[in-house]
Amino acid sequence: MVALIGAICTADAADAATTWRILVLRVDFPLEEPDEPTTTGIGRFDLRSFDEALPDYYYPFDTPPHDRTFFENHLRALARYYRTVSEGEVEIEFELFPRGQEEAYSLSQRMLIYGNGRSEEEIGRKWTELFGDAVRLADADPEGPRFADFNSFLVLHAGVGHETGELNDIRSVFLAERDFEAYAEQPVLADDGQFEIREGWILPESPSLRGQAGLNGLLAKFFGHQLGLPGLSNFADGLPAVGGWSLMDVGTNSLGFVMQDSLLPVVGFAVPHPIAWSKARLGWIEPLVVQRDTVVTLLATDRGGELPKAVRIPLDADEYLLLENRQQRGQRGFPEGGEHPFLDPDQVVWIDGEEVEFSNGDGTGSWLGLAEYDAFIPGSGLLVWHVDEGVIQERFAAGAINNDPVHPGIALIEADGRRDIGQPVFERLDEIEGSPQDPFFVGGQTRLGGDTQPDTRTYRGWESGVEIEVLSEPGDEMRVEIRFPRSARGWPQRLEGGRRLQAVDVDGDGTDELIAEGREGVRIARMGAGFEEWMIAGVRFLAAGDVDGEEMIFALRGLEVGAWGWGEAEPRWAMKLDEEPTGTLFSGNLQIFRERPVLVLVGEETTVLDGRDGSLLSRLAVSGSQPLAVDVDGDGEGELVVAGERGLWQLEEGEIKTLWEGEGQLLSPAAGDVDWDGRDEIICADVGGRVWLIGEGERGFEVSLGDSLRAGPVIGDLDGIGDLDGKAYLEIVIAGRERVHALQANGLQISGFPVRLPDFADLEELGRSPVLLDLDWDGKQEVFQATSRGMFGFDGDGRMLAGFPLPTAGGMVALIGADLDGDDRVELAGLGGDWLYVWEPQSFTPEYAGQRIGWGQEGYSAAGVRTHQGMGEALEPYLEVNILPDDRVYCYPNPVVGEEEVHLRFFLGGPARVRLEVFDAVGGRVEEQEIQGELAAPAENEISWSVAGYASGLYICRLEARGENGRRETAFVKMAVSR
Structure with a gap:
């Protein structure tokens, strides 16, 4: 399951079908009388009129009534977003039930009962229970849906999610088939028991009941799980991992501003494009694989055209660099007449209200779409992602591909070398969620290679031999030179x-x-x-x-x-x-x-x-x-x-x-x-x-x-x-x-x-x-x-x-x-x-x-003779002065433990007879051997013997070599025995 508080597992990759039919079930709870303080709201959807609710809202966005029209607007916005970012690869259709404007299926249990799980198992059981209860109510409705007509199932409940609400609010989640198998007490059946639902998602009516945060971001992110995308946050520490660049991390909630009568901060309304890795995984783009020297022009990920939108540079069997061109479409700094009491101008990215289509048509209500979805990403330029598919494969099922900040599955190589995305200590959001200094561009950092900081080494510390140099200022088309100086020209x-x-x-x-x-x-x-x-x-x-x-x-x-x-x-x-x-x-x-x-x-x-x-x-x-x-x-x-x-x-x-x-x-x-x-x-x-x-x-x-x-x-x-x-x-x-x-x-x-x-x-x-x-x-x-x-x-x-x-x-x-x-x-x-x-x-x-x-090759030669034939010429004679060089004599293991056998390794510079003596600490001889037969020379040789019967202590090994000319040389080695 995938939730905003963490990730236990993720959805499997989506089928080849590009049309999704989402069945949306609206459910509420028994009225809270009195109000339950550990949950948000009173168990029912907020159906007040716009004028009645507006005084309670900080900003006039996602305002009540939260009725059928409200959710239809958000689902139309979801369809528009995915049609845009997938370039037509994904189409979304939907139906909401019950059909009444203000109706909802009423669950018999209070919101508290579904939201007060504490252990992983208890939380999972309550999720599947809520989902199953919603399905059974809809299935029993004579005017309800035919479930087999849909391939995605969303339960929208009254109230706020745990991620932005109170202690016992219900956590937002995508439930995969394995979650139903693990936590559901029985299969979730519909259509008179003829259709089994194996995946589903649960979201609140809104992340906020005051207009500070939008439902658009939640819908886009969790539908990403439906498509098969994993969460990209560090769920183990509750921190970002790829930051505001990504739909599947904190990008859905990146802070931005909209200029109307004044500068209004917004979160969760402007959803960024998925990163290139996500688009490639879903088959929306095909990265250009580069293995030899070239210059490539990369098109911005949110623009149409024939130029490549991503470049993949393999590093080894699992790791690669993935390049993409991202452009921040919002404007940085204070607009004329705008200001913010707590932020510096360089922290403010804003769009004009005219760039947003609102459901009410007057700058209020739900956000139906934007001219530019990458309005509030952290900056502009060439992003270089370091991807390890081995880590992704290993941790994908657990939804934990970025839980290890030292070796994540996907990491941004931050051009400024700070690697501050996801750091637990920060003073400004752009230190933890991404900054304008993260991309490479002319006017900032332009080079990435083995001699730069950061560099292009693999996670194992190996030099990849890849050099990247950006040749353009930020723009919709950016030229980048990619070099492989260790490879022969034109290879591989x-x-x-x-x-x-x-x-x-x-x-x-x-x-x-x-x-x-x-x-x-x-x-x-x-x-x-x-x-x-x-x-x-x-x-x-x-x-x-x-x-x-x-x-x-x-x-x-x-x-x-x-x-x-x-x-x-x-x-x-x-x-x-x-x-x-x-x-x-x-x-x-x-x-x-x-x-x-x-x-x-x-x-x-x-x-x-x-x-x-x-x-x-x-x-x-x-x-x-x-x-x-x-x-x-x-x-x-x-x-x-x-x-x-x-x-x-x-x-x-x-x-x-x-x-x-x-x-x-x-x-x-x-x-x-x-x-x-x-x-x-x-x-x-x-x-x-x-x-x-x-x-x-x-x-x-x-x-x-x-x-x-x-x-x-x-x-x-x-x-x-x-x-x-x-x-x-x-x-x-x-x-x-x-x-x-x-x-x-x-x-x-x-x-x-x-x-x-x-x-x-x-x-x-x-x-x-x-x-x-x-x-x-x-x-x-x-x-x-x-x-x-x-x-x-x-x-x-x-x-x-x-x-x-x-x-x-x-x-x-x-x-x-x-x-x-x-x-x-x-x-x-x-x-x-x-x-x-x-x-x-x-x-x-x-x-x-x-x-x-x-x-030099398999079989020694292309003929496959498997016989070494290249040493017919003699080498320079070995002219070592010593027959038994003492710096090439040693014993192992040392110390010798228990009844182990000990080995004395020595190098002979020429033909010689060898004699070994071993003495204890008081000079008593405990071992004597004279090596019979021919020993290799010049080469290393070895004598082995058992130390059984030796007492613990220090011993001296005396090795003597006598050459053919009668010359003698001696080497001494200390040996310790431990019982």
Whole structure:
């Protein structure tokens, strides 16, 4: 239910029908004899004549008699208002019952009984009781309505609402279907029990019995709930949230003045337009979505024309900026001959009485309509709303989308940076309900960006990269420049249903293009030109690779696989398959096919086609999920390995060789010469978080990450360290559920990993493999992870990179690092929210000028080999002076609690034997270990042991490393044990 005192829930979105037929039931109560002091009025409508009542009214507005004509006038005013603000999208018809001029249905219970609820449940029960009693009286009336002819049901009761009246006056409310289900003792039935009423609203005859406040505002606001609009106030604190700019906050009651014989203050008579968010939600306007640099002219929301009336700038999957042009149509300052004893001139906004159509025609009675409904909004200029649809969705049912002032669903970015709308302490109304300094305009604040105050960061504090500059003074048309300096010029580009992204030099010009698969098929995009007109319609991308010096694209249409050359309308060849493949590989270096270019497709069986003509080379009874081209034996030629759900099989001529049998559901593996022994190792991982390194003839390691996985591993060089001969050891990176893991060749997590993505980021599970690039030219590759809110970037120590994350308009489903413009620098590209993004990292910081790519895209390359091939060159030899640098030795956890195992992590600068001794506080040796076997160097290593039997206290760990030349180095670490 929605009430002025607070909001428990709101109406569901309105049906597509634009015509509303409102049934209005007038009800009164038993005459109060004597008058009940805790309610307003005496239980009956005020039916005095105008002349009789006028002396009791401060202002001659909404004056009695409050009879049928009075309410018909207000409903005509309501219809006129919504016809105007919706530009004809909403039409309102109505009928009032009973039909007599001064008649009302008389309820049997006193007003006090319906209005004296205190708890939420009691208030709700009394609301539904009053509504049901009114319906039953009307249904019993022989001359009453046929309820099925209407789709909105309004009960107007005698008296004033609780919001402006006494303690036990009835609260105004919109009751949604869920409210009747929660609070009504029985369904509200009409038409002889054949029609059930599931929504309704309850309002008083007037907000005031002295003419200070008008019924127009209440009717407009609560009919907004009928249409599906939520209240936009901070109901938890009883404060505004978007202020006088909004129909659904305090705009319906904004203070204004009408000039007649004198300056008369009015509240609730001049109702403002709904804000752009409300109009867009109801389908009255379609905001222009802006994602790349442009200049837009925005038309004022209350003017007709072809120009856009709102601009939407996505920040991430939930958040966006919404721009609208609002113009205060009233005049500011004292009119000639007008003054106010308590207000400064700049606080007075007024209209001439001639601008209002009055029911009595002489400047008195009900307000039937205005020339300008935005007469009393707080100011003029460009409004920038910060909207979080995630918050709105979460809190919509409770009617609380703006109850959190720190993170509301809709907030105005106030140009003056004060953010004083809704503050509990104020001296003037324009400090709490909005002020002329809130909009952006030439002559006031004009810029909004990452370096301004306020700024364009997301609620999570992330730099959005959006810059806005207003180029116009306030007016019906305002020009605004919108810039995205971090995006490449002309990007992002729209791609409906984007799901796959690869990079390869398709046309042979020496620069990679983007291959993007969307709902319509496969398209090619160039960094400087956007999408090419040529596309392969209705296909799924499989792989791309060099066939006799020409790059070919292999794609699947239905169950037919084909090969397309650049710009070709039809495939060079096509081959019908028996099933849709689950994994694909293109390679020209597979030993068993004598270096033919082949396309390998795996599913229930493994099929190998000649890439030149599509002829069948082999069909093997090996089922799998992903093929790999792996140099298992170090002879320089690739072996064909198929990864299945529970193992690895190598395909040789006339033989299927089992390389390894797994135990869980495996994800797509990766391969590469991780330990620089001249042979590729294969890294497998299962959904349960176990990881295996498998070399020829034996398993290298098996570790458990303690995390569930949704995507396979990738391989790169995170530490940039070569050994004494300059050989580069590689690291293994895997995205877990909420963390990114990085392992050395010995299975140990790299220091700083796993990296847990921030809880406040509110991310879905990580479902994509990372990309590894040396973006900052420091010789170490960084980790880039696609998430449901955009791209995160970490360095090799697990620290967030400057300029990251990069938010996107929807969840990122693909990510690439490649040189897309031939400048020998890496660009970033990604698919997210039906958009293809391209970023130039140097726009974040000049340091991002790197070009070294470790694992730059899904499958390592567009060919899908999933084997790391980019580290053939040696690195600078590791020349660390110390074999055992003491600043890289530590133990964890520290202190060790209970019977926990303790781990001593240390870095070895070269090959060495290691000895560990642990001493207690009095020098007694309690532990001694000499590490047998080869330790990784230069790399981190770890020793683990149990502290069971250790007493609480302080211990000294002595670690000694003896190098191959006999040199010894020692490091000491303190360790605490707590029982």
